[in-house]
Amino acid sequence: MAELEPPPLTAPRWGTQLAAIARVRWQLTVNSVRTTRGALEMVARIWVGFWFAVMGLAGAFGFGVGGWYFLGHGRGEWIAAMLWPLLLFWQVFPLATSAFAEHADSSQFLRYPLGYRAYVVVRVAFGALDAATLVGILCLLGLTAGCAIAAPRLAPLILLLAIAFLVFNLLLAQMIFAWLEHWLARRRTREILSVLFLLLVFGVNFLRPLTRGAAHLTVPAQWAGLVAAQRWLPPGLPAHALAAAAAGQAWTLAAAVVLLAAWVGGVLALLSRRLRADYHGETLSEGVPGAPRREKKQSRAAAAAAPARVWSGLSGPVPAIAQKELRYLARSPMMYFPLVMPVLLLVFFRFGSLNGAPGHHAANLAGFGFPVGAAYALLVLTNLIFNCLGTDAVGAQFYYMAPVRFRQVFLGKNLAYGLLLAGEVVVIYLAACLLDGPPAVWLTAATLVGMVFAALCNFSCGNLLSLSMPKKIDLSRLGRQGSRGVSSLVALAIQGGVAALAGIAVLIAYLLGRLWLLPLFLAVEAVLALVAYRVTLGLTDRLALSSREALIEELSKG
Amino acid sequence: METPAVATSGLTRRFGQLAAVQDVDLQVAPGQFFGFLGPNGAGKSTTIKMLTGLLAPSAGSIRILGLDLMTHGVEVKRQIGVVPEGMALFGRLTGTEYLNFVGQMYGLDRPTAARRTGELLEFMQLADQRKKLITDYSHGMQKKLALAAAVIHGPRVLFLDEPFEGVDAVASVTLKAMLQSMIARGATIFLTSHVLEIVERLCSHVAIIDHGRLVAQGSLDELRQGVEARAAAAAGDASGTAVTAGERLTLEQIFLRIVGGTAASPAAAELSWLS
Numbered sequence: 001m002a003e004l005e006p007p008p009l010t011a012p013r014w015g016t017q018l019a020a021i022a023r024v025r026w027q028l029t030v031n032s033v034r035t036t037r038g039a040l041e042m043v044a045r046i047w048v049g050f051w052f053a054v055m056g057l058a059g060a061f062g063f064g065v066g067g068w069y070f071l072g073h074g075r076g077e078w079i080a081a082m083l084w085p086l087l088l089f090w091q092v093f094p095l096a097t098s099a100f101a102e103h104a105d106s107s108q109f110l111r112y113p114l115g116y117r118a119y120v121v122v123r124v125a126f127g128a129l130d131a132a133t134l135v136g137i138l139c140l141l142g143l144t145a146g147c148a149i150a151a152p153r154l155a156p157l158i159l160l161l162a163i164a165f166l167v168f169n170l171l172l173a174q175m176i177f178a179w180l181e182h183w184l185a186r187r188r189t190r191e192i193l194s195v196l197f198l199l200l201v202f203g204v205n206f207l208r209p210l211t212r213g214a215a216h217l218t219v220p221a222q223w224a225g226l227v228a229a230q231r232w233l234p235p236g237l238p239a240h241a242l243a244a245a246a247a248g249q250a251w252t253l254a255a256a257v258v259l260l261a262a263w264v265g266g267v268l269a270l271l272s273r274r275l276r277a278d279y280h281g282e283t284l285s286e287g288v289p290g291a292p293r294r295e296k297k298q299s300r301a302a303a304a305a306a307p308a309r310v311w312s313g314l315s316g317p318v319p320a321i322a323q324k325e326l327r328y329l330a331r332s333p334m335m336y337f338p339l340v341m342p343v344l345l346l347v348f349f350r351f352g353s354l355n356g357a358p359g360h361h362a363a364n365l366a367g368f369g370f371p372v373g374a375a376y377a378l379l380v381l382t383n384l385i386f387n388c389l390g391t392d393a394v395g396a397q398f399y400y401m402a403p404v405r406f407r408q409v410f411l412g413k414n415l416a417y418g419l420l421l422a423g424e425v426v427v428i429y430l431a432a433c434l435l436d437g438p439p440a441v442w443l444t445a446a447t448l449v450g451m452v453f454a455a456l457c458n459f460s461c462g463n464l465l466s467l468s469m470p471k472k473i474d475l476s477r478l479g480r481q482g483s484r485g486v487s488s489l490v491a492l493a494i495q496g497g498v499a500a501l502a503g504i505a506v507l508i509a510y511l512l513g514r515l516w517l518l519p520l521f522l523a524v525e526a527v528l529a530l531v532a533y534r535v536t537l538g539l540t541d542r543l544a545l546s547s548r549e550a551l552i553e554e555l556s557k558g
Numbered sequence: 559m560e561t562p563a564v565a566t567s568g569l570t571r572r573f574g575q576l577a578a579v580q581d582v583d584l585q586v587a588p589g590q591f592f593g594f595l596g597p598n599g600a601g602k603s604t605t606i607k608m609l610t611g612l613l614a615p616s617a618g619s620i621r622i623l624g625l626d627l628m629t630h631g632v633e634v635k636r637q638i639g640v641v642p643e644g645m646a647l648f649g650r651l652t653g654t655e656y657l658n659f660v661g662q663m664y665g666l667d668r669p670t671a672a673r674r675t676g677e678l679l680e681f682m683q684l685a686d687q688r689k690k691l692i693t694d695y696s697h698g699m700q701k702k703l704a705l706a707a708a709v710i711h712g713p714r715v716l717f718l719d720e721p722f723e724g725v726d727a728v729a730s731v732t733l734k735a736m737l738q739s740m741i742a743r744g745a746t747i748f749l750t751s752h753v754l755e756i757v758e759r760l761c762s763h764v765a766i767i768d769h770g771r772l773v774a775q776g777s778l779d780e781l782r783q784g785v786e787a788r789a790a791a792a793a794g795d796a797s798g799t800a801v802t803a804g805e806r807l808t809l810e811q812i813f814l815r816i817v818g819g820t821a822a823s824p825a826a827a828e829l830s831w832l833s
Contacts, residue, residue: 316662317662
């Protein structure tokens with residue numbers, strides 16, 4: 001027996017812990033390519049990453065040229081015109097794709113003696129592993145290079161400002177996710193946000209005449225105030241600081257740098273409030289453990305828990321699964337923003353064309369808000385459609401134990417998604433009517449029939465892909481879930497195919513000079529899609545049996 | 559001859575080169591409270607997964623209530639209830655919603671499912687938690703809910719994988735009473751547990767699996783007699799495994815003698831730095 005060794009009582013150093021976490025992430029990545037599925041996944045990720053890198057490099061070139069031109073021609077303030085869109089992309093893109101994107105969940109490391117500082121670093125670092133950050137960093141590198149070429153003596157300052165802007169964006173994105181998760185975890189907040197959102201949609205309609213009324217104002221009068229104000233906001237501050245440095249205004253430069261640091265600090269403080277709660281084991285949930293409930297609330301909740309009236313009279317597995325699926329989605333913060341995005345898209349679409357004269361390109365497109373919004377609504381559901389067992393996680397094995405066929409399971413899930421999509425399309429239609437007037441009858445009919453066609457195509461492929469490429473989804477987390485990269489690529493290819501088939505129908509109707517025939521052509525395609533759907537639904541039972549072990553193993557992962 | 563509730567023949571499951579379960583022939587008569595035991599990694603969970611349709615056997619056959627599981631999967635599943643290892647709950651439903659859902663999946667109409675849900679939640683002492691999401695339940699509460707879900711349709715055969723793990727003593731008494739009343743009404747229960755005292759108290763028949771092979775099967779008395787006979791044959795052995803006269807072996811002792819373990823590993827003495 002060896003001599004008794006003194007226990008290692010020193011606290012683990014956080015640098016060592018971070019290195020260990022980085023190492024384990026790398027090992028997980030390397031080990032993931034041991035299986036064919038993992039290798040395919042890696043290929044898909046590299047493929048997607050490559051295209052985002054191309055996008056980022058193009059952005060870097062543009063930012064570089066822009067930075068060089070603006071700073072070199074004494075217009076440093078104009079750099080803000082590039083940083084604003086970059087900030088919007090950086091923050092909005094992850095939200096818009098929160099149903100598709102995947103981030104590693106860092107909360108699993110909380111079981112170890114990880115210090116708070118280390119946890120913050122891990123959380124921010126894990127959150128930064130996304131496409132928006134990649135594109136953002138490349139654009140900032142380009143901007144730094146362009147500015148440094150234009151004014152070499154300012155190179156250290158340019159680098160400092162770029163880093164500060166990068167850190168600000170990283171922290172802001174994490175802060176937005178963390179607070180949204182926190183707010184959306186509560187039913188009451190979700191209800192309030194839903195009402196606010198509806199008010200926004202209706203409010204935009206009233207803004208329209210106001211904006212038209214303001215059209216007589218000159219551009220400088222409209223913008224002068226905004227330009228002055230934005231100088232003190234994070235995208236304006238680096239530009240303001242550079243312009244001040246170029247002009248030799250030391251105090252203005254110092255004020256801008258300090259203010260930018262203050263913005264970073266403020267965002268960090270707000271993020272820290274959430275992360276600290278997370279660090280101390282806060283679990284986001286609708287229930288507040290131990291909180292007394294009032295009788296009135298209980299009776300309301302009891303009514304909600306009882307079988308909903310809308311489903312009464314419908315017994316059996318299919319409606320039960322559809323109802324369960326809708327309940328899950330109603331409790332899923334991650335679904336809210338993707339579902340809201342199509343309507344926001346309409347609003348942007350409308351505003352983009354507000355000042356467009358008749359015949360203006362954007363104004364001409366405005367009438368197509370309904371089909372575009374409806375198509376986008378289907379797109380945001382593809383993550384669920386192509387991985388519809390992922391939300392069930394370990395519960396998916398219940399379908400193997402219960403006396404049901406998988407065709408019933410998928411029918412129930414497709415029914416739920418179909419209802420959700422129908423509801424979304426109705427909201428988009430109403431929003432389109434409010435914003436832009438009712439779309440033409442033929443366009444409305446073509447959109448509705450086209451949606452049926454597209455949904456059936458997606459369900460057909462999605463059911464098969466859900467069985468062959470499942471991935472667990474945590475519906476309580478924003479942006480920390482997603483389909484497999486391969487699934488995403490296949491889903492993208494299927495959308496391309498669907499769009500091509502719909503495009504053929506449009507082309508034929510256009511060549512015939514009878515666009516009113518378009519709904520009819522799309523209806524023919526929808527009937528064919530229905531046949532395909534029935535065939536693929538029949539295949540699911542066999543496929544479910546042959547893939548059950550891999551599926552259960554994948555969905556039961558901790 | 560009465561049709562066995564559970565019967566396997568040559569049941570085998572291989573994972574690559576490893577045979578996790580090999581040539582297992584089980585016979586569980588209707589109405590039996592059957593304990594399925596084995597050391598860690600012996601093949602218990604693999605076997606129960608195959609019996610409940612979660613895992614395909616590499617070879618052999620499974621008949622539940624006389625029906626082949628491979629060809630009559632849906633009919634078999636309608637008559638069995640399962641509490642699997644991971645419980646397979648839907649975390650973002652409330653207890654009430656989940657039980658209603660399971661009831662409908664097993665073919666109960668909505669009013670029946672709702673009525674049984676209420677009764678089961680009362681019985682399991684979960685009635686005051688009915689509106690809480692399952693993900694917020696404690697482990698023991700989840701176990702109780704999983705058991706409630708497994709019995710909501712009145713199964714004739716119940717498969718339980720470690721049903722008492724994480725369940726407090728009070729709840730444990732409730733669960734045991736319910737299981738025994740099911741046996742009294744003619745149901746068959748197939749249970750795996752590491753808590754041998756519970757198995758000894760509840761089960762009339764036991765099977766022991768070790769290294770994927772069935773090494774013993776029968777009533778407790780039959781197993782005891784077998785061990786005693788073997789011990790008597792080895793009475794002169796210096797290892798000291800002989801049974802002293804009048805001694806009645808516990809299930810733990812029977813288990814240890816059959817699987818060849820000892821009460822304490824000598825390696826434990828080496829880990830003195832733990833103290």
